[in-house]
Amino acid sequence: MSFEPSDKYTDSALRIGDTDPYPQRLVGEFIGTVVSNDWVNPEYKHLILKVHPHALKAYAGQMFHLLCPSPDGAEVWMRRPMSVYRVDRTEGQVEFLYKTEGRGTRGMAKLGPGDDFNIAGPLGHGFKLEPGWKNIVVLGRGVGLATLAPLSQLAAEHGVGVTAILSARNPDVVMSKELFEELGAKTITVVDTDNSSAVENVETILEDLIAKGKADAFFTCGSNRLLKLMQRLGEKHHVPGQVAMEQIMVCGFGACYVCMRTFKVDGKLTLKRVCRDGPVFNMQEAVGW
Amino acid sequence: MVDLSVKIGAITLQNPVQPASGAFSWEYNDVIDLNRLGALVAKTICREPRLGNPTPRMAETEAGIIQSIGLPGKGIEYFLDHIVPEYAKFKPPLVVSVNAETIEDFAALAEELSVPDVDVIEANISCPTRNQTGGNFAMHEDYTRDCIRAIRAKTTKPLWVKLSPNAGDIVSIAKAAEEAGADCLVIANTFLSLKIRTDNFRPALGNKFGGLVSPALKPIVLRMVYQVAKAVKIPIIGIGGVTKAEDVVEYMLAGATAVGIGYAGFRNPTALITIIDDLEAWCNERGIKKVTELIGAVRDDDMEMDTLVAASAGV
Ligand SMILES: Cc1cc2nc3c(=O)[nH]c(=O)nc-3n(C[C@H](O)[C@H](O)[C@H](O)COP(=O)(O)OP(=O)(O)OC[C@H]3O[C@@H](n4cnc5c(N)ncnc54)[C@H](O)[C@@H]3O)c2cc1C
Ligand SMILES: Cc1cc2nc3c(=O)[nH]c(=O)nc-3n(C[C@H](O)[C@H](O)[C@H](O)COP(=O)(O)O)c2cc1C
Numbered sequence: 001m002s003f004e005p006s007d008k009y010t011d012s013a014l015r016i017g018d019t020d021p022y023p024q025r026l027v028g029e030f031i032g033t034v035v036s037n038d039w040v041n042p043e044y045k046h047l048i049l050k051v052h053p054h055a056l057k058a059y060a061g062q063m064f065h066l067l068c069p070s071p072d073g074a075e076v077w078m079r080r081p082m083s084v085y086r087v088d089r090t091e092g093q094v095e096f097l098y099k100t101e102g103r104g105t106r107g108m109a110k111l112g113p114g115d116d117f118n119i120a121g122p123l124g125h126g127f128k129l130e131p132g133w134k135n136i137v138v139l140g141r142g143v144g145l146a147t148l149a150p151l152s153q154l155a156a157e158h159g160v161g162v163t164a165i166l167s168a169r170n171p172d173v174v175m176s177k178e179l180f181e182e183l184g185a186k187t188i189t190v191v192d193t194d195n196s197s198a199v200e201n202v203e204t205i206l207e208d209l210i211a212k213g214k215a216d217a218f219f220t221c222g223s224n225r226l227l228k229l230m231q232r233l234g235e236k237h238h239v240p241g242q243v244a245m246e247q248i249m250v251c252g253f254g255a256c257y258v259c260m261r262t263f264k265v266d267g268k269l270t271l272k273r274v275c276r277d278g279p280v281f282n283m284q285e286a287v288g289w
Numbered sequence: 290m291v292d293l294s295v296k297i298g299a300i301t302l303q304n305p306v307q308p309a310s311g312a313f314s315w316e317y318n319d320v321i322d323l324n325r326l327g328a329l330v331a332k333t334i335c336r337e338p339r340l341g342n343p344t345p346r347m348a349e350t351e352a353g354i355i356q357s358i359g360l361p362g363k364g365i366e367y368f369l370d371h372i373v374p375e376y377a378k379f380k381p382p383l384v385v386s387v388n389a390e391t392i393e394d395f396a397a398l399a400e401e402l403s404v405p406d407v408d409v410i411e412a413n414i415s416c417p418t419r420n421q422t423g424g425n426f427a428m429h430e431d432y433t434r435d436c437i438r439a440i441r442a443k444t445t446k447p448l449w450v451k452l453s454p455n456a457g458d459i460v461s462i463a464k465a466a467e468e469a470g471a472d473c474l475v476i477a478n479t480f481l482s483l484k485i486r487t488d489n490f491r492p493a494l495g496n497k498f499g500g501l502v503s504p505a506l507k508p509i510v511l512r513m514v515y516q517v518a519k520a521v522k523i524p525i526i527g528i529g530g531v532t533k534a535e536d537v538v539e540y541m542l543a544g545a546t547a548v549g550i551g552y553a554g555f556r557n558p559t560a561l562i563t564i565i566d567d568l569e570a571w572c573n574e575r576g577i578k579k580v581t582e583l584i585g586a587v588r589d590d591d592m593e594m595d596t597l598v599a600a601s602a603g604v
Binding site for chain 1: 311313314316317319320322341344345346347349350351352353356358503532533553555556557558559560562563566
């Protein structure tokens with residue numbers, strides 16, 4: 001090794017083909033190669049990344065911490081957390097579905113085929129399917145659907161039936177419908193434009209699913225309103241549930257205590273780390289935001 | 290083979306690279322081999338269980354992040370029963386950082402933490418968001434002396450003292466800590482700072498003020514390490530903006546015996562290990578057999594340059 005003058009940060013992430021010094025470790029830092037990064041609608045992009053096999057350990061509800069390139073030449077200081085949208089073990093790829101918002105995601109939107117992309121993970125506790133569950137209900141809105149989508153993969157692997165209620169502003173920005181349906185889920189789309197996404201209507205749909213025995217468990221992400229609804233119905237009908245939470249995050253390992261959210265555990269309010277205690281939590285313990 | 294080991298008083302570190310308190314936990318074992326680090330440094334512990342500050346606890350700025358965590362933790366009992374055993378599974382020495390609001394409690398805590406599995410007590414007397422008579426004693430020479438003296442009287446463990454870059458004259462404070470019995474000075478904690486959002490006119494952090502963390506601060510902290518190294522005899526650990534092996538070298542040249550790393554481990558979870566490997570390669574390339582040769586080796590006494598004579602002669 002030779003040390004030329006440079007102010008580059010240290011970087012020792014695993015590239016495709018590198019020998020893995022620690023194959024048994026849960027988490028790694030990887031430099032993947034972008035396969036594609038295309039718009040799915042005016043706000044959201046879908047990134048497919050070829051990665052070292054170690055990264056394929058990821059499962060539904062877990063996340064990666066992404067080192068986003070700069071959108072403007074200035075530094076992006078923190079990584080950005082993103083749920084795994086899909087893990088394709090045969091192709092050796094992980095996928096992300098993301099909304100372009102601030103500097104990090106705008107930088108990410110600039111990535112093109114062949115580009116390097118540094119990701120750390122998989123991190124956190126994801127969704128868990130209990131043995132007795134035969135049918136689950138997934139309810140998500142906006143970017144929450146990116147987090148919930150891989151549940152369809154997990155459920156299909158376990159022979160569990162899925163009803164996915166997809167909420168969006170208008171029919172053009174409904175996401176993940178195909179991904180859910182491909183894997184055998186039944187989908188119900190509700191949108192703001194015809195008021196079908198109103199809480200009362202979604203409540204009717206959920207009550208109906210419960211009555212038909214299609215709701216052994218609830219899953220949600222991305223909307224406080226929908227979380228409260230599922231909590232209320234879950235409590236009323238004794239349907240257990242899981243919620244994926246978001247919060248500004250720094251380390252991703254549970255060390256820095258930045259990504260805190262409030263939870264109610266045994267009647268007492270407390271704070272938990274989204275990155276390590278979650279990002280998936282017992283739905284009834286979540287206080288919302 | 291390069292000998293990377295360094296000595297800090299009675300403690301030997303296998304290499305001069307260790308994590309910085311609060312930016313690290315045993316949970317990093319998920320991604321790196323903790324047995325390769327120079328030391329393990331636990332997050333600052335307080336006596337009482339604390340939830341910490343309101344969120345957001347972090348915000349990005351043009352040149353780094355500001356953060357205000359508020360020393361959350363489950364209190365000393367939980368720490369001794371559950372967290373110390375997690376660290377004890379690994380080989381490097383365990384440094385336990387501690388903070389209290391009064392000098393008496395500081396000393397009592399240090400005593401209670403002086404258990405066999407704890408190798409070093411690090412007195413965090415520089416938490417930037419605490420006030421100078423309540424936990425942030427490093428803002429003032431006399432408070433520093435009184436606090437360190439009180440702790441020294443209650444523990445025989447090696448005592449490291451983490452200083453504040455926010456104090457007016459860090460050299461006097463460093464000397465006060467040395468006089469009071471510190472075994473090592475950790476320079477420095479974070480820079481008190483503020484960010485205001487222009488969209489809603491509110492401070493960006495839930496706690497309003499936070500500590501700035503950035504590689505841009507390295508030259509400032511390096512200057513402090515250099516000045517303090519000239520004024521004290523005890524070893525120094527340099528902390529601030531280390532992101533690569535050359536930064537370790539730079540701190541050592543300025544007089545540090547070791548470095549602590551926070552931010553770089555957030556950016557690249559594997560950074561500390563890479564920096565250790567690179568440091569070894571860097572020494573190898575230059576035929577440096579012992580990394581300790583670098584300590585204080587800055588060549589500042591033979592600065593020959595053609596402009597020197599003219600400049601010192603004046604106009
Ligand atoms: C576990 C988890 C999974 C996520 N999965 C996805 C996903 O699959 N697709 C997707 O589009 N988004 C997801 N998010 C949200 C995503 O992390 C933020 O949208 C993103 O960080 C915004 O970055 P930015 O630079 O574009 O925006 P900025 O607004 O410029 O970000 C500023 C800061 O705020 C943080 N931040 C802003 N909004 C959020 C948020 N909602 N949650 C967490 N941090 C935030 C950023 O990390 C950054 O530090 C997830 C968040 C978490 C915690
Ligand atoms: C999220 C975060 C939490 C921190 N918590 C502590 C702490 O509990 N005790 C302490 O002494 N320093 C704490 N620090 C300061 C670091 O130990 C270190 O001094 C600082 O980050 C500068 O080093 P760096 O530039 O390598 O990050 C914290 C820093 C960060 C970023």
